[in-house]
Amino acid sequence: MHPLNSVVDSLSVSVVVYRPDVRRLMLTLESLVAAYTVLRETHPAITLDVFLVDNGGLPDMAAAFRALNVPGASWWIIAGQGNVGYGRGHNLAIERATARYHLILNPDIDVGRQALVRAVEFLDAHSQVGLLVPRIGNDDGDIQYLCRQYPTLLDLFVRGFLPVPFRRFFARRLARYEMRDVINERDIVWDPPIVSGCFMLYRTTVLKQLAGFDPRYFLYFEDYDLSLRTHEVARVAYLPAVRVLHHGGGAARKGFAHIRMFISSAYKFFNRFGWKWL
Structure with a gap:
């Protein structure tokens, strides 16, 4: 079941879950609704469609949706496809x-x-921008440097797997990779090469032109791939006035299965876009 008519003044959201922490998911959805309520104050006609994609293990959300119901918002569950991966789920x-x-x-x-x-007003004012990404904070509120330069294998190893005390030996290298010289709390950054998939606000026409995520990635690097392809058709903007908090962790902290998926996706990514070692 899905909306049939294209709506100009409208926003849709997709969230993919697999055996989710329901409490954490509800906090995310509550923050989304709160931000949408603020958006409606200046855009009273704007509608919201939230697609919750169940890759497995999602409990009955009917009561939760009723509690989150606000004017203009509709909720949709996409289920029955099994665990098809992050990118294919969003697709x-x-x-x-x-x-x-x-x-x-x-x-x-947590959506600010x-x-x-702020994001919609920026996109409305900059028609050349096809993708907008926010200032992303961690649990302490410190900025996460999730805009990236094109990675080398060494960058990925140091950033993803090297224990924190040893990363200081690669501080200058990591700073370059994480674009710390330009990513800050104040300045718009135009066309960062790679951006995080945890919050990507697209013009839907651009996203459909790209056919969404490449389904060959089950997990990890699908956002790297989509970022690079986006530059071929539209501009990308980092807008620090748009703020979110991210509570996620890296592959190395999630166990061997995630490390294996990370390596598999990295191989596919470099095979497509080119290998850089050091």
């Missing part, structure tokens, strides 16, 4: 999306109350 929602803008959102994000209104 199921992207195929159904008819809104002007589409937000790819992780279930471990002013985030949507």
Whole structure:
């Protein structure tokens, strides 16, 4: 079941879950609704479609949706496909999306109350921008440097797997990779090469032109791939006035299965875009 009519003044959101922490998911959805409520104050006609893609293990959310119900918002569950992976899960929602803008959102994000209104106003004013990404904070509120230069294998190893005390030997290298010289709390950054998939606000036309995520990635690097392909058709903007908090962790902290998926996806990524070792 999905919306049938394209709506100009509209926003859709996709969230992919697999055996989710329901409490954490609800906090994410509550923050999304709060930000949408603020957006409605300046855009009273704007509608919201939230697609919750169940890759497995999602409990009955009917009561939760009733509690989250606000004017203009509709909730949709996409289920029955099994665990098809992160990118393919979002693609199921992207195929159904008819809104002007589409937000790819992780279930471990707290959306700032002013985030949507600032993001939509920026996109409305900059027609050349096809993808907007926010200032991303961690649990302590410190900035996460999730805009990236094109990676080398050494960058990925140091950033993803090297124990923190040893990373100081590669501080200058990591700073370059994480674009610490330009990513800050104040300045708009135009066209960062790679951005994080935890919050990607697209013009839906651009996202559909790209056919969403490459389904060959089960998990990891699908956002790297999509970022690079986006530059071929539209501009990308980092807008620090849009703020979110990210509660996620890296592959190395999630066990061997995630490390294996990380390595597999990295191989596919470098095979497609080119290998850089050091």
